[in-house]
Amino acid sequence: AVVSTQSTGENCSDTGGGSIVNGVESEDKAASIIDTSDYYNHMQKLQVKFARVMKDNANLIERMKDIEHQNTLLEGETDTIGEYIALYQSQRQALRTQFRQKDDFISQLLTERSDMQGRISKLQQLIQDLPLDSTLKDDLLRQRDELLELVSKLDTRKVVVDGPKYPGHRGKIRDM
Numbered sequence: 479a480v481v482s483t484q485s486t487g488e489n490c491s492d493t494g495g496g497s498i499v500n501g502v503e504s505e506d507k508a509a510s511i512i513d514t515s516d517y518y519n520h521m522q523k524l525q526v527k528f529a530r531v532m533k534d535n536a537n538l539i540e541r542m543k544d545i546e547h548q549n550t551l552l553e554g555e556t557d558t559i560g561e562y563i564a565l566y567q568s569q570r571q572a573l574r575t576q577f578r579q580k581d582d583f584i585s586q587l588l589t590e591r592s593d594m595q596g597r598i599s600k601l602q603q604l605i606q607d608l609p610l611d612s613t614l615k616d617d618l619l620r621q622r623d624e625l626l627e628l629v630s631k632l633d634t635r636k637v638v639v640d641g642p643k644y645p646g647h648r649g650k651i652r653d654m
Contacts, residue, residue: 602629 605625 598629602626605629 605622
């Protein structure tokens with residue numbers, strides 16, 4: 479059915495699906511209503527997506543703060559480990575110095591021992607080569623034998639040593 483109004487010049491027809499007003503279909507209005515509902519649907523989806531992204535962003539920020547905190551802790555542990563390494567190296571250096579000093583001291587003792595053995599041998603030879611006078615022969619022989627006995631009792635392995643009291647101190651060698 480077509481309805482016509484002459485005073486306004488508008489043609490209206492009812493075709494069941496839409497009406498025509500001034501040559502524009504009412505389907506355009508329906509399409510714009512559908513477009514509006516699509517707009518709202520897209521807007522809601524966008525809002526949901528925005529909320530999810532913001533939540534993800536907040537989680538990432540929280541995770542970043544946690545990682546920064548862990549990084550700070552690890553930096554502190556790294557510094558502590560570095561201090562332990564420096565302490566270990568200084569202690570090792572002190573031990574090396576002590577061992578070197580000990581080796582030097584032992585070397586010095588061995589040199590002094592060899593010198594002492596040479597002196598003892600020379601003394602024994604001198605005592606044996608003493609010229610004996612016939613009048614003093616018995617007395618000198620007895621004294622020579624006593625000296626040889628004393629010299630033979632000297633054992634250079636029993637040199638008394640006061641050990642180092644602190645690193646770098648060699649100690650004293652005492653004669654017996």
